[in-house]
Amino acid sequence: MPPESASVGTRHRANRVFLVMVWISGIVGILIPSGIVLYLLAHGEKLLDPSFLLGRPRGTPLGSAGGILPAIAGSFSLVCLGLVVALPLAIGGALYLSEFIRSERATRGARLLIESLAAIPSIIYGLFGYAFFVVLLRMGVSLGAGGLVLAIVMFPIVLITAQEAFDAVPRDYREAALALGVDRWVWIRRVLFPKAWTRILAGVVLAVGHAVGSAAPVLFTAAVFFSAGSLQLDRPVMTLPTHLYFLVSEAVSFPNAYGTASALVVGLFLFNAAAMALRNMGRE
Amino acid sequence: MRNGSLFEVRELQVCYGDRKILQEVSTDIPEGVVTAILGPSGCGKSTLLRAMNRTLELIPHARIARGVIRFRGEDLMSHPAGPHRIRKRIGIVQQRPLPFPMSIQDNVLFGAHYHERLTAARKREIVETYLTRVGLWGEVKDRLKASGGALSIGQQQRLCIARSLANRPEVLLMDEPCSALDPASTAKIEDLILALKDEVTVVIVTHNLAQARRVSSRCLFFLAGTLAEQGDTGQVLTAPCHPGVRAIVSGQEG
Secondary structure, three states: OOHHHHHHHHHHHHHHHHHHHHHHHHHHHHHHHHHHHHHHHHHOHHHHOHHHHHOOEEOOOOOOEEOOHHHHHHHHHHHHHHHHHHHHHHHHHHHHHHHHOOOHHHHHHHHHHHHHHHHOOHHHHHHHHHHHHHHHOOOOOOHHHHHHHHHHHHHHHHHHHHHHHHHHOOHHHHHHHHOOOOOHHHHHHHHHHHHHHHHHHHHHHHHHHHHHHOOHHHHOOOEOOOOOOOOOOOOOEOOHHHHHHHHHHOOOOHHHHHHHHHHHHHHHHHHHHHHHHHHHHHHO | OOOOEEEEEEEEEEEEOOEEEEEEEEEEEEOOOEEEEEOOOOOOHHHHHHHHOOOHHHOOOEEEEEEEEEEOOEEOOOOOOHHHHHHHHEEEEOOOOOOOOOEHHHHHHHHHHHHOOOOHHHHHHHHHHHHHHOOOHHHHOOOOOOEHHHOOHHHHHHHHHHHHHOOOOOEEEEEOOOOOOOHHHHHHHHHHHHHHOOOOEEEEEOOOHHHHHHHOOEEEEEEOOEEEEEEEHHHHHHOOOOHHHHHHHHHHHO
């Protein structure tokens, strides 16, 4: 056999092995998340019960009956508060790193710090939030303190994706816009943002998913086992992940725990779908 | 002021970091004629254009190391008008058409509306005037609110030219404006350049000798960062003195 056809045969085999491996990884990648979601939904028939979604926890032990509305409202308002604080800071920071800073060394240094911030385990944020907001600033265990901790959780994620979004806009656009004699603010507002916002949105989705699902940051700073559902900045709230944690760790009610988990997952899914729809609208 | 020197470039040296991109460039660019800047890729043609409308300073590490560019007799870098007004007066059209993410009409108005407050009637007038000027009005007048990115590449480049013209610049610098275009679109842009030359001075960078011959009456020929030859386009492209230029000109002709 001539050497060329041997190497063609080897290449053909390698190609097939590669194809099989890619298929396996693809299937695993689809099976794991869909398996988890299906499992949750299969056990989360409580989700279909309006009194579960719209009621307060009841029963003895508390949570074994009734619903999770205060937890839904608490998680929602914590994330909204966190976003209101984190979004302007993160986008402003990304803009500064991508547009204004001149020294490459300073950019790299800042990026290192921010990436480290994103890598800190969320329980550390929880402890920091407890020590700083709850105790030192005397905010107490409250919606306000928890919202600020979630802002810190979301800040580096949004900042990193926003900076990457800004950097992904070709530099030629910057030159083309500024070459018309407009100032930097016009370029940022009318060209850079419209070009970058869909990618920033993807970062926000990621950050919100991370924040709404973590129990650790809010466990010591915002969450209580039961609240009647009043949402005030200086009062504690219930949240979905901590409620889930209490229900399971105290073995209160497994059907209600699955229901809570399903509500969390379905809520995130709806949020992602809304973000995707918004993004598609932006592309048109 | 017609046919006086619009730009005087004296012993210009431009560096990116430590690398010298342009050296010892001295030339005059007259008003009211089309000047072509020729030369192989990477010889510093685009860099000269950027230096001429102060967009060079937007590029990290780029700087004018020595020499001076005077615009209507005044040093460009310390011009009292400042970079924003200078860039309005000295427009540039880039190689790749880059419509902004907004409607066709907003693209045309992008600079114009920044430099002066425009009434709705004046805006409509500007949009129609400059889209007509670049021969795009008939093609897009029914979809002025459509995105500029939805146009064909050739139309996009004409939109970008309209956007620059709507600033009412005194000079239009064009950086290989046809390199991404098909022959039909290229012909349209060349016709446009010839039609524009009575109202605005055009400086066009190109590596296409035939294009330079069709549109320009003066030309500057760059080789490896130095200005190898300058003069009337006809003379430079038929009987150049510089041996390097002669090699390129005869190579492309033969």
